[in-house]
Amino acid sequence: MSEQVLLTLYGREYCSLCQQMREELRLLAPDLNLDVIWLDIDDDDVIERKYNEMVPVLTGDGDEIICFYHLNRRALDAYLARIR
Numbered sequence: 001m002s003e004q005v006l007l008t009l010y011g012r013e014y015c016s017l018c019q020q021m022r023e024e025l026r027l028l029a030p031d032l033n034l035d036v037i038w039l040d041i042d043d044d045d046v047i048e049r050k051y052n053e054m055v056p057v058l059t060g061d062g063d064e065i066i067c068f069y070h071l072n073r074r075a076l077d078a079y080l081a082r083i084r
Contacts, residue, residue, distance in 0.1 A: 009057070032076075
């Protein structure tokens with residue numbers, strides 16, 4: 001099995017798109033060997049200013065944006081292929 005990859009999902013608790021992406025990633029994580037950290041942007045003013053209207057935002061190493069609004073499997077797969 002490949003090495004576990006750490007990703008960060010920025011979103012808001014009350015955001016339905018955020019919750020949808022969070023659930024999709026929860027289901028994919030075991031098969032893709034992902035560890036996804038959830039951060040609510042409303043808890044941090046700096047992060048809120050950075051991603052305010054973009055959430056949900058899935059990022060990889062160095063805050064590289066993989067996708068936002070909806071989970072883009074092609075973008076996620078391309079990111080994983082590039083870093084593994």
